[in-house]
Amino acid sequence: MKHLVPEFDRLRARFPAGFESSMVLPCVRRIQEDRGYVADEDIQQLAAYLGVPQIQIEEVLSFYTMFRRRPIGRWHLQFCHNVSCSMNGAERVLEHVQAKLGIRPGETTPDGRYTLSVAECLGSCGTAPMMMVNETYHENLTCEQVDRLLEELA
Amino acid sequence: MPGRQLIMSFPVTPTSHGLAEYRARGGYAALEKALRSMKPAEVTKEVTASGLQGRGGAAFSVGRKWQVVVYDDGQPHYLIANADEGEPGTFKDRWILENNPHVLLESMLISSYALNVRNCFVYIRGEFDLPYRRLAGAAEEAYAAGYFGERILGTDFSCDIVVYRGAGAYVAGEASGLIASLEGKKSYPRNRPPRLTVRGLYQRPTVVNNVESLSNIAWIIANGADAFKAVGTPKSPGTRLFSVSGHVNRPGVYEAELGYPWMKFLEEDCGGVRGGRPIKCVVPGGVSSKVLTGEDIKDLVLSHEALWDAGSTLGSGGMIVIAEGTCMVTLLQILMRFYHHESCGQCTPCRHGTGWLHRIMDRIVAGQGRPEDIERLYYISKFNDGTTICGLGDAAGYACSGILDKFRDEFEYYIEHKRSKYQGNLECPRFS
Numbered sequence: 001m002k003h004l005v006p007e008f009d010r011l012r013a014r015f016p017a018g019f020e021s022s023m024v025l026p027c028v029r030r031i032q033e034d035r036g037y038v039a040d041e042d043i044q045q046l047a048a049y050l051g052v053p054q055i056q057i058e059e060v061l062s063f064y065t066m067f068r069r070r071p072i073g074r075w076h077l078q079f080c081h082n083v084s085c086s087m088n089g090a091e092r093v094l095e096h097v098q099a100k101l102g103i104r105p106g107e108t109t110p111d112g113r114y115t116l117s118v119a120e121c122l123g124s125c126g127t128a129p130m131m132m133v134n135e136t137y138h139e140n141l142t143c144e145q146v147d148r149l150l151e152e153l154a
Numbered sequence: 155m156p157g158r159q160l161i162m163s164f165p166v167t168p169t170s171h172g173l174a175e176y177r178a179r180g181g182y183a184a185l186e187k188a189l190r191s192m193k194p195a196e197v198t199k200e201v202t203a204s205g206l207q208g209r210g211g212a213a214f215s216v217g218r219k220w221q222v223v224v225y226d227d228g229q230p231h232y233l234i235a236n237a238d239e240g241e242p243g244t245f246k247d248r249w250i251l252e253n254n255p256h257v258l259l260e261s262m263l264i265s266s267y268a269l270n271v272r273n274c275f276v277y278i279r280g281e282f283d284l285p286y287r288r289l290a291g292a293a294e295e296a297y298a299a300g301y302f303g304e305r306i307l308g309t310d311f312s313c314d315i316v317v318y319r320g321a322g323a324y325v326a327g328e329a330s331g332l333i334a335s336l337e338g339k340k341s342y343p344r345n346r347p348p349r350l351t352v353r354g355l356y357q358r359p360t361v362v363n364n365v366e367s368l369s370n371i372a373w374i375i376a377n378g379a380d381a382f383k384a385v386g387t388p389k390s391p392g393t394r395l396f397s398v399s400g401h402v403n404r405p406g407v408y409e410a411e412l413g414y415p416w417m418k419f420l421e422e423d424c425g426g427v428r429g430g431r432p433i434k435c436v437v438p439g440g441v442s443s444k445v446l447t448g449e450d451i452k453d454l455v456l457s458h459e460a461l462w463d464a465g466s467t468l469g470s471g472g473m474i475v476i477a478e479g480t481c482m483v484t485l486l487q488i489l490m491r492f493y494h495h496e497s498c499g500q501c502t503p504c505r506h507g508t509g510w511l512h513r514i515m516d517r518i519v520a521g522q523g524r525p526e527d528i529e530r531l532y533y534i535s536k537f538n539d540g541t542t543i544c545g546l547g548d549a550a551g552y553a554c555s556g557i558l559d560k561f562r563d564e565f566e567y568y569i570e571h572k573r574s575k576y577q578g579n580l581e582c583p584r585f586s
Contacts, residue, residue, distance in 0.1 A: 024338030063340035065322030082242045084399040121242035125399035126406045135283040
């Protein structure tokens with residue numbers, strides 16, 4: 001994470017004094033964007049940089065669903081399968097994608113292109129069903145749309 | 155249109171979220187008014203007099219929450235807008251963040267002025283990308299225009315804002331869990347007292363208000379408490395943003411004046427149920443509120459008191475409409491999976507109770523339910539209630555007992571016949 005320190009210094013200036021601990025979440029997020037996951041050395045270096053215990057960073061990493069300790073596929077497909085999405089066919093679209101990619105939720109395609117996940121409500125209930133591809137929401141999904149999207153992502 | 159509009163009162167266009175158009179709609183005039191002609195105490199008084207209730211779920215008086223903060227107690231105060239919208243069925247704060255972010259920012263500035271806040275925060279759920287970019291962009295515009303920073307509009311009032319992104323945790327929407335998360339920790343809620351308005355972020359007095367609650371403040375200051383009270387009902391002043399989903403023809407976010415007839419809202423504004431099917435039930439305000447059947451809601455109006463009288467709540471305004479023919483057993487299984495997944499694990503009744511509820515529901519849906527399971531579901535729901543630090547455990551119980559109360563026969567059928575009365579169906583075909 002060392003090359004991100006200038007960026008973190010700028011971020012620090014936006015917080016009031018004494019808010020170093022608050023920087024754990026944004027810094028971890030940035031590290032993950034940069035490396036694709038958070039490595040042991042990142043934890044050590046970030047703890048030293050912020051002056052917080054390593055265990056706090058470990059706890060944050062294991063507590064929040066968006067953080068990960070291992071690399072995943074290039075495209076992370078996250079399907080909401082909560083009530084409103086399920087009431088609008090999320091399970092059908094998810095099954096279609098599973099069959100197409102040959103993986104189940106929690107798995108990555110052998111070529112490392114796609115990782116499939118299920119997620120709880122992502123706030124797209126009125127535009128259900130939906131999936132998140134990396135950071136982007138794709139809403140009102142149909143099987144045909146997903147097919148087109150997967151081709152574009154290739 | 156379901157009554158008067160205070161927050162969604164303009165047509166959404168590709169540029170309507172920007173500062174120029176917000177100002178053309180009269181934006182930031184309320185801030186000018188507050189800073190130039192009102193004392194901070196007068197702002198708080200106006201907000202209290204308006205009777206504005208929290209829009210995040212509990213409907214607690216915003217003014218009463220604010221009054222706990224002692225203006226000049228010599229310590230820093232913080233204001234946090236809770237944008238960790240995660241209650242299933244709820245997506246109305248997202249509408250504000252994406253389409254009217256400046257109304258939130260202006261309202262937060264006015265609120266910060268009233269509460270003697272130098273640093274305010276928006277805690278936005280980590281998955282929200284477009285809402286984050288819209289809000290962060292709006293904050294930059296507001297800084298450039300001199301609405302944030304030092305000596306705002308040439309007055310002695312200074313205020314800075316940080317838009318803080320969460321990282322995926324339903325429980326971070328609970329105010330004390332949110333504060334723990336904003337302190338860079340796992341979002342474990344904590345017991346009260348002391349209240350957050352006494353000891354909140356970094357042990358300093360902190361006001362945490364929902365995005366929609368705050369977004370009403372600019373209107374209240376611009377138009378006065380009396381004008382606000384003239385909208386809605388005497389006990390539920392103003393409007394609410396309802397996010398409508400499920401088996402309706404026109405799902406989406408609607409601003410409805412409180413007191414508006416519920417069935418009229420669903421049939422005329424939301425286009426009715428798909429295929430003209432009858433309403434089986436409605437989740438009124440996020441899945442943590444108890445479901446009401448089509449019959450229950452027939453003569454109800456949308457107001458806090460009407461829903462409380464009916465044994466439920468308007469909650470977060472996340473309305474899920476469920477058509478006849480939907481399997482409530484399968485639906486409850488999803489809900490129990492959700493609470494189990496989101497339980498933070500701090501309190502034993504919730505950590506174990508939600509898992510127990512989830513496993514029983516899995517078992518029933520797999521055709522291995524036992525006759526005593528229904529009573530067991532009730533028992534766990536009741537046991538969870540009030541025995542945990544935050545409301546998550548309670549909410550799992552309400553969701554469970556609420557559905558059991560209304561649709562017990564479906565559960566008995568499923569357990570006895572080892573299959574769903576409605577083929578496990580959750581979908582409703584789109585005819586129109």
